[in-house]
Amino acid sequence: MSELVPITVARGDGIGPEIMDATLRVLQAAGARIAPEFIEIGEQQYLAGHSSGIAPQAWDSLRRTRVFLKGPITTPQGGGYKSLNVTIRKTLGLYANVRPCVSYAPFVRTLHPKMNLVIVRENEEDLYAGIEHRQTDEVFQCLKLITRPGCEKIVRYAFEYARRHGRRKVTCMTKDNIMKMTDGLFHRVFDEIASDYPEIETEHLIIDIGAARLATRPERFDVIVTPNLYGDILSDIAAELTGSVGLAPSANIGDHVAMFEAIHGSAPDIAGKGIANPSGLLLAAVLMLVHIGQPAVAETIHNAWLRTIEDGVHTAELHGTLSIGRPFGSMDFADAVIERLGQRPEKLAPVSYGDAPAAAPRAPLPRAPQARPRAAKALVGVDVFVHAAGVSADFLAGQLVALTVPPLHLQMITNRGVKVWPGGFPETFCTDHWRCRFVGPDGSPITHADILALLQALVARGIDVIKTENLCTFDGERGYALGQGQ
Amino acid sequence: MSELVPITVARGDGIGPEIMDATLRVLQAAGARIAPEFIEIGEQQYLAGHSSGIAPQAWDSLRRTRVFLKGPITTPQGGGYKSLNVTIRKTLGLYANVRPCVSYAPFVRTLHPKMNLVIVRENEEDLYAGIEHRQTDEVFQCLKLITRPGCEKIVRYAFEYARRHGRRKVTCMTKDNIMKMTDGLFHRVFDEIASDYPEIETEHLIIDIGAARLATRPERFDVIVTPNLYGDILSDIAAELTGSVGLAPSANIGDHVAMFEAIHGSAPDIAGKGIANPSGLLLAAVLMLVHIGQPAVAETIHNAWLRTIEDGVHTAELHGTLSIGRPFGSMDFADAVIERLGQRPEKLAPVSYGDAPAAAPRAPLPRAPQARPRAAKALVGVDVFVHAAGVSADFLAGQLVALTVPPLHLQMITNRGVKVWPGGFPETFCTDHWRCRFVGPDGSPITHADILALLQALVARGIDVIKTENLCTFDGERGYALGQGQ
Numbered sequence: 001m002s003e004l005v006p007i008t009v010a011r012g013d014g015i016g017p018e019i020m021d022a023t024l025r026v027l028q029a030a031g032a033r034i035a036p037e038f039i040e041i042g043e044q045q046y047l048a049g050h051s052s053g054i055a056p057q058a059w060d061s062l063r064r065t066r067v068f069l070k071g072p073i074t075t076p077q078g079g080g081y082k083s084l085n086v087t088i089r090k091t092l093g094l095y096a097n098v099r100p101c102v103s104y105a106p107f108v109r110t111l112h113p114k115m116n117l118v119i120v121r122e123n124e125e126d127l128y129a130g131i132e133h134r135q136t137d138e139v140f141q142c143l144k145l146i147t148r149p150g151c152e153k154i155v156r157y158a159f160e161y162a163r164r165h166g167r168r169k170v171t172c173m174t175k176d177n178i179m180k181m182t183d184g185l186f187h188r189v190f191d192e193i194a195s196d197y198p199e200i201e202t203e204h205l206i207i208d209i210g211a212a213r214l215a216t217r218p219e220r221f222d223v224i225v226t227p228n229l230y231g232d233i234l235s236d237i238a239a240e241l242t243g244s245v246g247l248a249p250s251a252n253i254g255d256h257v258a259m260f261e262a263i264h265g266s267a268p269d270i271a272g273k274g275i276a277n278p279s280g281l282l283l284a285a286v287l288m289l290v291h292i293g294q295p296a297v298a299e300t301i302h303n304a305w306l307r308t309i310e311d312g313v314h315t316a317e318l319h320g321t322l323s324i325g326r327p328f329g330s331m332d333f334a335d336a337v338i339e340r341l342g343q344r345p346e347k348l349a350p351v352s353y354g355d356a357p358a359a360a361p362r363a364p365l366p367r368a369p370q371a372r373p374r375a376a377k378a379l380v381g382v383d384v385f386v387h388a389a390g391v392s393a394d395f396l397a398g399q400l401v402a403l404t405v406p407p408l409h410l411q412m413i414t415n416r417g418v419k420v421w422p423g424g425f426p427e428t429f430c431t432d433h434w435r436c437r438f439v440g441p442d443g444s445p446i447t448h449a450d451i452l453a454l455l456q457a458l459v460a461r462g463i464d465v466i467k468t469e470n471l472c473t474f475d476g477e478r479g480y481a482l483g484q485g486q
Numbered sequence: 487m488s489e490l491v492p493i494t495v496a497r498g499d500g501i502g503p504e505i506m507d508a509t510l511r512v513l514q515a516a517g518a519r520i521a522p523e524f525i526e527i528g529e530q531q532y533l534a535g536h537s538s539g540i541a542p543q544a545w546d547s548l549r550r551t552r553v554f555l556k557g558p559i560t561t562p563q564g565g566g567y568k569s570l571n572v573t574i575r576k577t578l579g580l581y582a583n584v585r586p587c588v589s590y591a592p593f594v595r596t597l598h599p600k601m602n603l604v605i606v607r608e609n610e611e612d613l614y615a616g617i618e619h620r621q622t623d624e625v626f627q628c629l630k631l632i633t634r635p636g637c638e639k640i641v642r643y644a645f646e647y648a649r650r651h652g653r654r655k656v657t658c659m660t661k662d663n664i665m666k667m668t669d670g671l672f673h674r675v676f677d678e679i680a681s682d683y684p685e686i687e688t689e690h691l692i693i694d695i696g697a698a699r700l701a702t703r704p705e706r707f708d709v710i711v712t713p714n715l716y717g718d719i720l721s722d723i724a725a726e727l728t729g730s731v732g733l734a735p736s737a738n739i740g741d742h743v744a745m746f747e748a749i750h751g752s753a754p755d756i757a758g759k760g761i762a763n764p765s766g767l768l769l770a771a772v773l774m775l776v777h778i779g780q781p782a783v784a785e786t787i788h789n790a791w792l793r794t795i796e797d798g799v800h801t802a803e804l805h806g807t808l809s810i811g812r813p814f815g816s817m818d819f820a821d822a823v824i825e826r827l828g829q830r831p832e833k834l835a836p837v838s839y840g841d842a843p844a845a846a847p848r849a850p851l852p853r854a855p856q857a858r859p860r861a862a863k864a865l866v867g868v869d870v871f872v873h874a875a876g877v878s879a880d881f882l883a884g885q886l887v888a889l890t891v892p893p894l895h896l897q898m899i900t901n902r903g904v905k906v907w908p909g910g911f912p913e914t915f916c917t918d919h920w921r922c923r924f925v926g927p928d929g930s931p932i933t934h935a936d937i938l939a940l941l942q943a944l945v946a947r948g949i950d951v952i953k954t955e956n957l958c959t960f961d962g963e964r965g966y967a968l969g970q971g972q
Contacts, residue, residue, distance in 0.1 A: 063913075090904050093913045111597045111702075124915075127630060129903025131921065132667035133869075133955045134965030137860050141955075142630040142668040144613060145902060147917045149624055175715070181618035182628040208718045212726035215701035216597075229661070232694045233719060240698035256913045374623050374875065377950075383619075389860065416631060417615025418576050427549075427579045427742045429610075431633045435617065448945040452938060459934040464863075467955045469619050469627075479620030 004035040005292050008061045012071025013042040014266025015276035015330075020071045022278035022334035023285050029338040030304075032289055032297045037061050041084060042073030042266075051080060052087040062092070068259040069288055071281065072266040085252075088259060089123060094252035095150065096157045097121040097231065098287070099263070101218075101238035101248060104348060107309050107322055110243035114219035116349070118167065119238055120158040121231025123252065125150045128228045135466040136387040139433035146182040146227065148372075151189035157253060158225035159197045164290055166352050169201040169222040170194070173210040173230055181481060186227055214238060239263065246277055246317060249284035251291065258291055260284040274329045277315035279305065282337070295353035301337070302353075306345035308337045381408070381439035381471035382451045383480075387464040389432040393420035400436055403461055405453045407446060408438040414483045437483065439471065490521040491778050494547045498557025499528040500752025501762035501816075506557045508764035508820035509771050515824040516787045518775055523547050527570060528559030528752075537566060538573040548578070554745040555774055557767065558752035571738075574745060575609060580738035581636065582643045583607040583717065584773070585749070587704075587724035587734060590834060593795050593808055596729035600705035602835070604653065605724055606644040607717025609738065611636045614714045621952045622873040625919035632668040632713065634858075637675035643739060644711035645683045650776055652838050655687040655708040656680070659696040659716055667967060672713055700724060725749065732763055732803060735770035737777065744777055746770040760815045763801035765791065768823070781839035787823070788839075792831035794823045867894070867925035867957035868937045869966075873950040875918040879906035886922055889947055891939045893932060894924040900969045923969065925957065 009024070011017040027034060039058040046053045053073060062068055068088075075081050088094065098120055105113030131143040155172075162170050172190040174183035187204055194202045205213065207230045214221060214234060218241050226234060239245050245264060252259040262280025270276055282305060289298035312324035313336040319327045328336060344350045388396055393413050400410050413421040414437075415430040438454060440446040451468070458465055472479045495510070497503040513520060525544040532539045539559060548554055554574075561567050574580065584606055591599030617629040641658075648656050658676040660669035673690055680688045691699065693716045700707060700720060704727050712720060725731050731749060738745040748766025756762055768791060775784035798810035799822040805813045814822060830836045874882055879899050886896050899907040900923075901916040924940060926932040937954070944951055958965045 091911050091913065093911075093915050095915070124904075125902050127661075128664055129900075130664070130967050130969075131869075131900075131903055131955075132665060132967040134667060134958065134960060135956070137858070137863075137960070138634045140632050140668045140671050142632075142665050144628040144630055145625060145919070146628075147625045147902065147919070149915070149917060150902070153915075175613075175718075178614055178616070179618060179628050181620060182626045185626050208722040211697070211719045212722040215723045216726045229715075230719075232661075233697045233716075236694040236698040237701045237723075240702045254913065255915065372623070377623075377873075383617075387863075414615075414617075416611050416633065416636070417617055418610075425577050425579075427577065427740065429579050429581070429635070429639075429741065431635060433631070433633070448951060452941055452945060455941075456938055459938060465934060465956075466958075467953065469617075469953045470621070470951075472620065472952075474620060474623070481616050481618040483616075 004033050005067070006035045006037055006065040007067040007069055007288070007292075008039055008065045009036040009069045010039050010041040010071055012266060013074035014072060014268040014271040016042070016071030016073065016266055018272070018274055018330045019262070019276050019278035019281045022330045023281045025331070025334045026282055026301060026337050027285055030297050030301045030341050032294060037065060041070070043076055046076050046081050052082045053084040054087070062257055066257045067288060067292055068257060069285060070259055070261040072262060072264060074266045074268060089252055092254050092257040093124065094254040094257065094259060095122065095124045095153050096251075096253040097123045097235070098161065098251040098253060099235045099239065099248065100283070100287070101235070101242050103242045104244060104247070104309055107314070108242070108244040108247070108318065110241065112218050112241050115238070115242060117218060117221040117238060118161065118165070118223045119231055119235040120154065120161060120223060120225045121235055122150060122154040122226070122228045124228070126228035133467070135385065136432045137389065138431045144182055146185050148185060148189065151186045152193065155190050155193045155225055158223055159193060159200060162200050162223045163197065164295070164353065166354065167222045169203070171210070171221055171224045172202070172204045173207045173224060173226045173234070174204070175207045177206055183227065190225065211237065215241070247279045247283065249280055249287055251284065251287045253291070258288070260288040260291075274331065275316050275327065276330050277317060278330050278334060290353050299351060299353045300341055302351045303344045304337050304340040304342070306348045306350065307340045307343045308333070310345050310347045311340070375474035376476070378445045378473045379447065379470055380443055380445055380473055381411070381437060382454070383469040383471065384436045384438060384455070384458065384465055385467045385469075386434045386436055387432055387466050388434060393424050393430065393434070396434055396436075397421040399461070399463070400458070403457045403463070404438065405450070405457050407440045407444070408450055408454050409441070411437045411439045412483050413437070417483065419483045437471070490519050491553070492521045492523055492551040493553040493555055493774070493778075494525055494551045495522040495555045496525050496527040496557055498752060499560035500558060500754040500757040502528070502557030502559065502752055504758070504760055504816045505748070505762050505764035505767045508816045509767045511817070511820045512768055512787060512823050513771055516783050516827050518780060518783045523551060527556070529562055532562050532567050538568045539570040540573070548743055552743045553774060553778055554743060555771060556745055556747040558748060558750060560752045560754060575738055578740050578743040579610065580740040580743065580745060581608065581610045581639050582737075582739040583609045583721070584647065584737040584739060585721045585725065585734065586769070586773070587721070587728050589728045590730060590733070590795055593800070594728070594730040594733070594804065596727065598704050598727050601724070601728060603704060603707040603724060604647065604651070604709045605717055605721040606640065606647060606709060606711045607721055608636060608640040608712070608714045610714070612714035619953070621871065622918045623875065624917045630668055632671050634671060634675065637672045638679065641676050641679045641711055644709055645679060645686060648686050648709045649683065650781070650839065652840065653708045655689070657696070657707055657710045658688070658690045659693045659710060659712045659720070660690070661693045663692055669713065676711065697723065701727070733765045733769065735766055735773055737770065737773045739777070744774070746774040746777075760817065761802050761813065762816050763803060764816050764820060776839050785837055785839045786827055788837045789830045790823050790826040790828070792834045792836065793826045793829045794819070796831050796833045797826070861960035862962070864931045864959045865933065865956055866929055866931055866959055867897070867923060868940070869955040869957065870922045870924060870941070870944065870951055871953045871955075872920045872922055873918055873952050874920060879910050879916065879920070882920055882922075883907040885947070885949070886944070889943045889949070890924065891936070891943050893926045893930070894936055894940050895927070897923045897925045898969050899923070903969070905969045923957070
């Protein structure tokens, strides 16, 4: 028997303590080799003046154990309180949000009785980096950032997850028919990494079609990996489709720390009554056990839980015609799961996580980003964004052409991405925000000093330059999109 | 009787000619006051060397009539052919994509028999402006642009549509809990314009929750208005949920021109057999008639069509146990609709578009963007983005602090939006892409020349500046987001 794995546990607020106690009782009975360390988070910590709901010393435990089983918390009313989850995710670099979404028909009502899928959502980048600027009277901008190491980490995690959890297919969803560079990178990395997992089937869907398929035929999916924003939307759709948001677990995975929790809240209205369903947290603990390399225990608990549900052992919120007796309380439910340890479900599909630990306890996850040779980067131009109200494209172009400093020359102007000079269309509606592309002769390299000389000339004439974007090639390949109509 | 309204008509490819003939036959019999002008688009035009599938002279007709009823087209295999729809949308500024999504249960199979909603999708801006740059070895960027006039146009169109089509509620969906400036603008404009339509109920949902509700309870929605990307995803979800993509019309609306079509393709496999269902195009023509101010004719046709469907008059692809006789051909189906002109459906819900023309024929739609007073804009800093591989945040900060030119000073550095200096976390994974924020003392204004002096100093020391974003206040209000942890 291997040594106990230290884990950090927070009971949380509301129903948190009772469902955590029920969960830990099942884990202990099933022989999970864990050594819990308890920390305090949530309402009392917020009210004690810790703006993120966690005391400074609690971080020590998280950083030491690197595994966090978290109960739901209550954020007090009123301003100034920061989201604990966002703080933990950003601070500890939890790059993967993992959401299994499973139907348990006929025990839970759903229009989609056969679904059993997992959303693996990138959790750190995309539009959620929160870099926004107002640039003119009319125009606001948010940066969407997609990075190669970010893509590599999340895509590799999705394939590793599929392998560890016995799943057969990974679907990637992006909008790379429109965003050829950013979403194109995500798709390209997906194809690259897929080749390391030949036993796993792969597919790519454009996000609009993919979301529509998910909403109408969720049973066709297994694992879905996708950038942050799409994953946010898809994981809420999928959870709702199962009809059982209250049973759903989630994991947030980083290189250093991983956090496991139910997706439901602290339900203060039923707190302390001992009637809450511990299933979401128990299934989160199952994810945790696989993560720390105890898949056999995870499998035993998960199958016993499935058997418990199909035997009609239900807490109050699931109670219906397929339930036996009166609604079970949290602890009685846990005892019913414990009685069934070693049994498998007969109506619902059993799970299988394999025999051997998929990863040594506390070993870091495979670190995807590899040192890659740096590309030869050449500066070939600059997009200068200008704030100018009440002018025409031709007028602005005339001004800019007169001011341009060799070797740069004005190649085009776009407004909201549509080319308006040279050769614009009379119907194009123009805002006060102009993207003016300057390049060197015949695509030859320029210098940062050339750009500064241009900016100097523009600023000296009172042109309101609001931002710049350099145009570069990488190993000779164009690192910028052409304008519509260019 | 008012004069005939000229409209431009393209029969298109594949089944296009037969469904267009069927559609026009119904319009004529119903007394639509239209004068069609025919243009050629599609396969033959592509093959004749027009890269967007439309001959130059056809634009004259579109610009004159300003109303386009378009059959489906076939884009030839092989490269170099541009999307006709994207070309028309960008060229003519069709800012609104309108997609009614209606269930016709039990005549069309669906899990959601009661849905009847319209997606009004912004069609020009957001991430679809196509402005992408690769900035470092690791990082790719796409700009999300949201403009006040863009928001005003689409939101006002949605409310005008609701009013003309007798709809009672408009739901706005954004992600403004994360993107407080860009999506926040869309939400704010929605609230502003809603006050002009007190008879219409309004609500706002965060897009992830909204999409989940749409996927599980579409019957709760009426009109949904949303930015481009979300609208793309939602309109595919909604169309699939109805189970009747083949019956669905769409409109693309601009200030100058509006285009109406079925959402299905040219179906070359059944072309020329006279068996295609003309319903998608016929319902597109209904949208067109309301748009050009002939709502009474539109209502007559739409109700006759609903009666036809519920009477069991079905083309081949809908044929089933509720159908009468053998499958109807395209023209026989049109004749069946014509026989029922003046009748209303008894099982399906009838439509009502009101009595009076909602807009004079060919009058421009209400032009939302209003001249607004320009804000007092003050430059207070700059975000300089730097490409630097293999360095720590502290090392980079040391370099930058040494180079900084008064009055600017380095305030913070973030990597993928997470603050890494001062006071970063050891777990934060850093890419080679650093956002370095410089501001003046105590938030006091700076000048463009100050920024140029800073850039000059950085570039002179070989710092690879990849882009800048000015930090401004507008009427004293901060025009940029704070860094996470700032």
